[in-house]
Amino acid sequence: MKILVTGGLGFIGSHTVVELQNKGFEVVIVDNLSNASIDVLDGISNITGKKPILEILDLREKADVQSFFKKHTDIAGVVHFAASKAVGESVENPLLYYENNINALVYLLQELQQLEEVCFIFSSSCTVYGQAEIMPIRENAPIQKALSPYGNTKQIGEEIIQDVSKVSSIKAVLLRYFNPIGAHESAEIGELPLGVPQNLVPFITQTAIGLRKELSVFGNDYPTPDGTAIRDYIHVVDLAKAHVVALQRLLDKKNIEKVEVFNIGTGKGSSVLEVIKTFENVNNIQLPYKIVGRREGDITEAYANTDRAFNVLGWKPEFTLEEALLSAWKWEQKIKNQ
Incomplete structure (x- = not known):
């Protein structure tokens, strides 16, 4: 069964490709290499023993998307990761985010709605909740006004999928996940940000390895126990497995609604300072x-x-915060020694 993974050379995408191949799926990756390295393909192959098909194209180019589906007519499911994903960058360059995250989704869905049946997994985000009023956050929590263009693109993306599913054969699962961290235990693949990291853990590991002079903690005046922001950090392998489970649910026709929504996290919040201290402790x-x-x-x-x-x-997630931070450090050391 052939599965399309857009953004499949990225952080979460590459780990999901591994889990899909481990379950016997044939995977086709689409990636424009704007925030990924083609070397990731070798990492996937080394783990699974099989190299996925790679099509280098930009989903913002409508004609290229059309050409892809003329070539690959037997796609049974799509896991859609391809999107820009940094909150801070989206505030500084909103039009980039609206073009990349919305246009690409629309062009993809235009082709998929012509298929007889397709299962669609959407990489959504807890940012759709804005600052939720009640913790922990449930799927039926009110969708607040997004606090960033990135968050807004995820809200709009979900609405587009809901609307299209009503008039097409597309079945979808929206996975609203929290903060993915860590790397594959083999250290063959992991988070590989281009330029200055936008996320906490790669900034931690790059500081620890000496690539960054020091780590910046953004704010210590939040109304939290230690004043720093709290997030739900989930191991990327656990997150990848959630995508495979969700896809299998749709393929097996076990979904109850045309579009289903699930939070993917650990259920535990950790502050920025807690993550820093945990990293220091487990890695000495x-x-x-x-x-x-x-x-x-x-x-x-x-x-x-x-x-x-x-x-x-x-x-259910299987890995602890400590295990995720150990794997992230192992990955950073592997990169340095390459």
Whole structure:
């Protein structure tokens, strides 16, 4: 069964390709290499023993998307990761985010709605909740006004999929996930940000390895126990497996609704300082860091209520924060020694 993974050379995408291939799926990756390295293909192959098909194209080019589906007529499912994903960058360059995250989704769905049946997994985000009023966050929490263009593109993306599903054969699962971290245990693939990292853990590992002078902690005046922002950090392999479980649910026709929504997280919130201290403890490293001003678009806290994912989807995370941070450090050391 052939599965299209857009953005399949990226952080979450590459780990999901591994899990799909481990389950026997044939995978076709579409990636424009704007935020990924083609070397990731070798990492996937080394883990699974099989190299997925790679089509290098930009989903913002409508004609290229049309050509892809003329070539690959037997796509049974799509896992859609291809999107820009940094909150801070989206505030600074909103039009890039609206073009990349919305146009690409529309062109993809225009082709998929012509197929007899297709299963669609959408890489959504807890940012759709904005600053939720009640913790932990349930799937039926009110969708607040997005605090960043990135968050807004995820809200709009979900609405587009809901609308298209009503007039087509597309079945979808929207996975609203929290903060993915870590790397594959083999250290063959992991998070590989181009330029200055936008996420906490790669900034931590790059500081620990000496690529960055010090770590910036954005704000220590949040109404939290230690003043730093709280997030739900989930191991990327756990997250990847959730995509496979969700896809299998649709393929097996076990979905109850045309579009289903699941939070994917650990259900536990950790502050920025807690993550730093945990990294220091498990890896026996001291990190230089400084407190700087809050970053626009950031919220105070977000962590998941995962009951629905556990009970309906049948998925549970297996890795701890400590294990995720150990794997992230192992990956960073592997990169340096290459």
